Amino acid sequence: MNLKEIHIGSLVKTKAEELRMPPERIMNFLHCTEDEIKAMYQQEYMDTYSLLRWSKLLRYDFFRIYTGHLILYAPPCKADNMIKVRDSHLQFRKSIYTEEVKGFILDKIITKQMTVTEVITRYKIPKTTLYKWIKKV
Template sequence: MNLKNINIGKSIKNRVEELQISNERICRFLHCNDSEIEKMYDSHSIDCELLLRWSKLLEYDFFRLYVGHLILYSPMPKNTPLQASSMHTNKHLTFRKNIYTQEIKDFIISKVKSGSMTVSQITATYNIPKTTICKWIVKN
């Protein structure tokens, strides 16, 4: 899965084929016809309400693909005024563990195994701690 360029229609179509769900069932659930479904399969983006319905029907969180993209390609800038003010008002900030989805872990591990990026490059590019990446590699 390419998290940099998400093609949601293709991802939905792959999941439908994986689960072998009939177009008739999809049409009933989404209140649309076959041609509209084919347009959705070909589209690069889908309305949030519709994506939520697809997620329920296919029992897969398609929003997670976008969250993965945000984690990898849109890191929060450090020391912004918003972060500084929230640190003063909230004394009990906690570090969130497990913010990385399995798709992200697989993506990072594939970069290291293929040799396209080193652990140091990944750390610099995506702001993922080196120890975290090494743990993922050891587990796989």
């Protein structure tokens, strides 16, 4: 899966086909027509409400794809540039590693595209975490 360039409509379509989800079930759940479903499959971006509905229907967290993108491609924060907000209930956590992210990282190491040190430096993954992943392979 390409976590850098995300085309969410095609990923939703792939998952629906993988589950052999009948179009009638999709239309009933999303309250839309077959043409509207086909149009959603063509969308590179999707509003969060629609994506949430698809996630529930297909029992797959499509938001994790974007989380994986953030983990791999969001610029690292510097403590100097961070705005400190007390009592904030919303915090960004880069310590959520999806299976897609783990697979992407391990593939880079296994195919020798990157060394362990390069992965740690570039993606800011703790050394112990990375070695646990490697040990499980």
